[in-house]
Amino acid sequence: MRKYSNTQIALHWAVVLMITVQWWTAAAIPRTHSPLLPPSAWDLFQHKVHNYCGMTIGVLIALRVALRFARGSWSGFRLSNWKDHTAAFVHWGLYAALAAQAFTGFVAAYYWGPAAAVHKTIWNVTLALISIHVAAAAWHGFRRDQVLSRMFPSKQA
Numbered sequence: 001m002r003k004y005s006n007t008q009i010a011l012h013w014a015v016v017l018m019i020t021v022q023w024w025t026a027a028a029i030p031r032t033h034s035p036l037l038p039p040s041a042w043d044l045f046q047h048k049v050h051n052y053c054g055m056t057i058g059v060l061i062a063l064r065v066a067l068r069f070a071r072g073s074w075s076g077f078r079l080s081n082w083k084d085h086t087a088a089f090v091h092w093g094l095y096a097a098l099a100a101q102a103f104t105g106f107v108a109a110y111y112w113g114p115a116a117a118v119h120k121t122i123w124n125v126t127l128a129l130i131s132i133h134v135a136a137a138a139w140h141g142f143r144r145d146q147v148l149s150r151m152f153p154s155k156q157a
């Protein structure tokens with residue numbers, strides 16, 4: 001039976017943590033570009049953290065997709081057909097949205113400012129997908145089925 005490796009699990013939670021950092025640091029960016037007030041050192045620091053953390057997310061997403069193809073998906077416990085399809089849609093949607101966000105953020109910061117509008121729009125898609133994903137995780141938690149434990153390390157093979 002295939003399961004997520006500890007590396008995949010660690011990457012999942014590292015990206016969750018880093019998305020929180022992105023959400024938290026993003027608000028400082030417009031302040032660093034204000035034509036009226038000089039940016040504070042703290043805001044400039046947050047902008048830097050946002051850029052480097054965002055680029056790291058991009059690299060980690062590429063790694064996760066590569067691992068996903070190399071190892072395949074969980075094959076031990078299947079939900080009903082539509083639930084499995086919805087889960088796959090949301091999972092691949094999250095990978096695509098996060099990759100697109102890292103890319104458009106990079107382009108906006110270093111090459112072409114107007115890409116920031118796309119970057120912000122994709123954030124709404126990312127948020128919507130995260131909401132569905134976390135709601136589904138909570139639902140599985142209440143049902144106490146085996147789904148939630150897939151993303152936590154365990155000894156069983």
Ligand code: HEM
Nearest residue numbers: 022026029051054055057098101102105106109116120123
């Ligand atoms: C997956 C990774 C990323 C996430 C989740 C993310 C998230 C966000 C969020 C939530 C905002 C604020 C959106 C809003 O105000 O409505 C934002 C803005 C911004 N991000 Fe990112 N970001 C990511 C990667 C990057 C990268 C890699 C860079 C640059 C190297 C970057 C540069 C920016 C810039 C410049 C803005 C300000 C746009 C503006 O206010 O005009 N982001 N990001």
Ligand code: HEM
Nearest residue numbers: 016019068073074087091094095130134137147148150151
């Ligand atoms: C920023 C938030 C999150 C993002 C972007 C995210 C992203 C993902 C992605 C892309 C997958 C698919 C892995 C694969 O098969 O390749 C996944 C799986 C999973 N995630 Fe998250 N996740 C987030 C938060 C959470 C939270 C808060 C929980 C639990 C409370 C959670 C629990 C799970 C579980 C249990 C799976 C495995 C589902 C299955 O195998 O069908 N995730 N996550």
